[in-house]
Amino acid sequence: MKNIEGYQEILDNPMVDIATYLFLEDIADKQGAAGMNNYLMSLAYSLARTMPEEEYTKWEDFIDALVKSESILTAFEKVYAASENCMVTVESPFLRGWKEYTKRIGEFPKIHKDVAEYYNSRVTPTAIETGDIIIQTYRKAAAEKITVNGKKIQVAHIATVSPDGSKKIAPEEWLPILLEKAKITRTQLNMILRNNAAVWVIYTLQ
Amino acid sequence: MLDVALVSLIQDMSEKAGVEGTIQYWLRVGENLAKRMGKEAYMGWPSFNVALREGRTAFSIEGNVIALTDLAITDVDGDVVGYLYAVEKCVFEPTILRVRYSVGQLPKADKQVADEYNMTYRDIAVCNFCIIHTKFREEVAKNITIAGQPLEALQLANRGFTGETKIDEENLKKIGINKEYVRSLLRNYACVFALVMKGARLKGEVSEE
Numbered sequence: 001m002k003n004i005e006g007y008q009e010i011l012d013n014p015m016v017d018i019a020t021y022l023f024l025e026d027i028a029d030k031q032g033a034a035g036m037n038n039y040l041m042s043l044a045y046s047l048a049r050t051m052p053e054e055e056y057t058k059w060e061d062f063i064d065a066l067v068k069s070e071s072i073l074t075a076f077e078k079v080y081a082a083s084e085n086c087m088v089t090v091e092s093p094f095l096r097g098w099k100e101y102t103k104r105i106g107e108f109p110k111i112h113k114d115v116a117e118y119y120n121s122r123v124t125p126t127a128i129e130t131g132d133i134i135i136q137t138y139r140k141a142a143a144e145k146i147t148v149n150g151k152k153i154q155v156a157h158i159a160t161v162s163p164d165g166s167k168k169i170a171p172e173e174w175l176p177i178l179l180e181k182a183k184i185t186r187t188q189l190n191m192i193l194r195n196n197a198a199v200w201v202i203y204t205l206q
Numbered sequence: 207m208l209d210v211a212l213v214s215l216i217q218d219m220s221e222k223a224g225v226e227g228t229i230q231y232w233l234r235v236g237e238n239l240a241k242r243m244g245k246e247a248y249m250g251w252p253s254f255n256v257a258l259r260e261g262r263t264a265f266s267i268e269g270n271v272i273a274l275t276d277l278a279i280t281d282v283d284g285d286v287v288g289y290l291y292a293v294e295k296c297v298f299e300p301t302i303l304r305v306r307y308s309v310g311q312l313p314k315a316d317k318q319v320a321d322e323y324n325m326t327y328r329d330i331a332v333c334n335f336c337i338i339h340t341k342f343r344e345e346v347a348k349n350i351t352i353a354g355q356p357l358e359a360l361q362l363a364n365r366g367f368t369g370e371t372k373i374d375e376e377n378l379k380k381i382g383i384n385k386e387y388v389r390s391l392l393r394n395y396a397c398v399f400a401l402v403m404k405g406a407r408l409k410g411e412v413s414e415e
Contacts, residue, residue, distance in 0.1 A: 010304055012209040013297045015239075015267045019338050020212040022242070023235045039215075046218040047211045050309050075308045076207035093207035104267055105242045134211055 017097030018105060021112075024130060028111045033118040036111065040119075040133040048141030051075070056148045059084065066202075072142045073153075073202075077135070082192060082199070086158075086182035089198035094131030098163045120168075126157040128168045132198075136160075139200065151204035158182060158199040159189065167193055209301040210308055216334055217313035225315065225322040229337055232319075236341025240264065246350045251286060254352050258291070264346045268339060270294040272395070279381045279400060281407045288402030290362070290383070292395035298335035299396070302367050330374050332366030343399060358404040365392045380410040 028036040051072040056062040063081050065071040076093045092098070101108060108129070116127040127133050136157050143153040158178045159169040169189075170178055179186060182201040192199055220228045243264035248254040255273040257263045265271050272292050279288035305312055319334035331337055340361050347359035360377040371392055378385055381400050391398050402408065 010300050010307075012300050012304060013269060015269075015297050015339065015342075016209040016212065016301050016335065018267070019235050019239060019335075020208045022238045023212070023231060026231065026234050026238060042218055043211050043215040047214040047309070050214050050217075050313070052310070076210065097208045131208070135207065138207075138211070 012096065014097075014100035014104065018101050021097065021101055021105075021108075021130070025109060025111060028115065033111065033115045036115045036130075037118050037122075037133060040115065040130060041123075041137045044134045044137035045141050048072075048138055048145065051142060051145060053145045053147075055146070059148055062146070062148045062153075071146065073139060073146060073155075075142075076138075082188065083183035085201050085203055086184050087200050087202060088192050088196050089200070090196055092131060092161075092163055092197040093135060095163050095197075098131070124157055126160050126168050126170055128160050128162040128166055132160050132168075135198075143202070148204060154203050154205060156181065156201045156203075158201060159193055160198050161193055161196065163197075169193075210304050213301060213305050213313060213316070214309065216319065217315040220315035220319060225319045226326070228315070228319050228334070229323050229327070232334065232337040233341050236338040237345050239267075239338070240342050240345030240349060243267070243346060244349065247354075248350070248352045250353055251289065254350070255289070264349070265291070265343070268293055268297050268342075274391075277383070279383075279402055279408070282409055283407075287406035287408070288357075288381070288400055290391075290398060290400050292391060292399075293397040294395060296333075296365070296367065296396035297339055298333050299367060301335075302333075324372075328374065330361050330364060330372045332364045332370055332372055336364055339397075347401060348404075352403065355403045355405070357401050360400040360402065362400055363388045363392055363398045365396050380408050382409045 024036055024039065027039050054071060063084060066074045066079055066087060067081060069075060069078060078090045079087045082088050112130045116129050116132060119127045119133045124136060127136060139155045143155040146153045156178055159167060161167050178201055179189065181203050189199060216228060246263060255275060258265060258271055258273050272294060274290040274292055277290040278286045281287045302312060316334045320331040320336065323331045323337050330340065343359040347357040350357050360380065361374055362377055363371060363373045365371050373385055373388055375385060378388060388398055
């Protein structure tokens with residue numbers, strides 16, 4: 001979100017967030033986890049499509065824009081850079097909706113986890129629930145609209161932590177490569193996961 | 207993020223399923239939301255209005271809903287059968303601002319969906335989200351009883367983000383409230399509706415018979 005004075009005070013109305021979750025559940029009732037997954041990904045793609053392209057001349061400027069939430073890549077989340085390639089999302093951008101839903105409606109139906117399993121088995125295995133599919137798809141789609149020094153950005157997801165504390169880390173066989181790209185160790189990853197919501201890596205193709 | 211993503215989905219969905227399809231989805235969401243909130247029972251209007259003020263009723267999900275207790279609705283016998291209620295800030299306004307500052311502008315589908323609803327259902331929506339919460343209120347009212355009687359919600363007026371207003375004159379006539387008076391309420395509130403006891407013999411309805 002734009003970093004202007006007072007802007008962070010504009011909180012979404014709980015009804016809009018809950019209505020979105022119910023809308024997705026309505027789709028799942030009719031089309032199952034596969035249909036819901038398609039809608040979630042489509043939702044993220046269409047959001048990324050509406051965003052403008054970005055170009056940076058220096059990697060440091062890009063990181064600065066990410067941390068200040070001025071880039072489209074972090075327009076919806078607060079992040080910090082654990083290294084020049086490793087971004088850490090402090091709080092899930094869906095936390096407010098998650099809290100409002102559990103407060104006003106009750107426990108999330110199982111479909112929100114089932115759809116993540118579906119996504120994990122077919123796309124990238126780092127989602128825990130509905131929101132993760134949206135944000136991970138969005139990050140990848142938004143990254144395609146950004147260049148640094150003329151090179152396109154790539155995003156890969158290392159780990160996700162749900163608001164209830166459950167974690168999903170990339171498969172063992174992928175982890176060493178991802179950690180090397182992120183320039184962090186496994187111990188550092190575990191330290192980050194204790195009190196943050198997601199760890200992801202940004203890089204350019206050589 | 208969920209709300210901003212939803213707005214871009216409205217465009218996507220309207221292109222794929224048509225604006226009528228989006229309306230159908232929204233009506234179902236409004237209905238499901240009300241269903242999931244459960245039932246409520248109150249001894250009388252004062253206890254309901256206190257619960258509303260304290261944010262304990264299903265209606266409170268919309269934000270600050272104010273009971274205009276000076277505007278009681280009476281039936282043909284002069285008994286109080288309902289009140290006017292007003293929402294201070296449009297439910298969709300924070301999302302409109304968040305879209306404005308993250309994406310740039312609302313998709314065209316927002317207005318297209320509202321226009322289609324106004325043409326085919328009733329002329330009261332100022333944005334696509336009015337469809338959800340109008341339906342939501344109607345369904346929630348059925349789940350709330352006051353002195354054992356279920357309620358009925360009558361949408362009266364909406365004010366949009368850019369100041370446009372929509373007033374349902376038919377519902378105003380039923381409860382015997384002047385259009386200009388409701389318009390003046392829209393200076394302070396984004397949305398005005400009435401809650402009445404279902405089946406009450408309202409003056410406007412009886413005079414029509």
